[in-house]
Amino acid sequence: MFCSKCGAQVEDGVKFCPNCGADLSQSTEQTYERVEGETVNMNETQSTNMTGAANDRNIVLAIILTIITCGIYGIYWMYVLNEDINKLSDHPEATSGGLVILFTIITCGIYGLYWYYKMGERVEEIRAKKGLPNGSSAVLFLILGILGLGIVNYCIMQSNINQAVA
Numbered sequence: 001m002f003c004s005k006c007g008a009q010v011e012d013g014v015k016f017c018p019n020c021g022a023d024l025s026q027s028t029e030q031t032y033e034r035v036e037g038e039t040v041n042m043n044e045t046q047s048t049n050m051t052g053a054a055n056d057r058n059i060v061l062a063i064i065l066t067i068i069t070c071g072i073y074g075i076y077w078m079y080v081l082n083e084d085i086n087k088l089s090d091h092p093e094a095t096s097g098g099l100v101i102l103f104t105i106i107t108c109g110i111y112g113l114y115w116y117y118k119m120g121e122r123v124e125e126i127r128a129k130k131g132l133p134n135g136s137s138a139v140l141f142l143i144l145g146i147l148g149l150g151i152v153n154y155c156i157m158q159s160n161i162n163q164a165v166a
Helices: 042-048 059-068 072-088 097-106 110-129 137-146 150-165
Strands: 032-035 038-041
Touching: 059 072, 059 150, 072 097, 072 110, 072 150, 097 110, 110 137, 110 150, 137 150
Parallel strands: none
Antiparallel strands: 032 038
């Protein structure tokens, strides 16, 4: 058996971990693996991210952080959305998040509209893989981008990522 707190191997029936002192009387069996000298809880790793590609983010918190930081978090959010969607839609060779931000700045936002359209297409690919109903996200994202509602696009993209990694 392994300690659920530190991952140390302990004898069955022991109530407290001899390494860290954690209470083991109510712990469930954990699977640990040694990776480069560190103990990794494989149960946490697997439940956190089954695809290895994307993270489940809280949309409301991301909106609040974007507002509080005057859009700086929104730039980061754009970067991670691009990376996550590219990985989930099997387009890892596509334009990186850093280049998307650079091209959007250089073109005064015009590339951003193209990016919204492409991300809409990729969101539809992700939805098709998961067996979810398809729509016309590409056109919707483009229209919302033209109307200046890019943050709504971010929310829709993040919602689809959250569904895909759930």
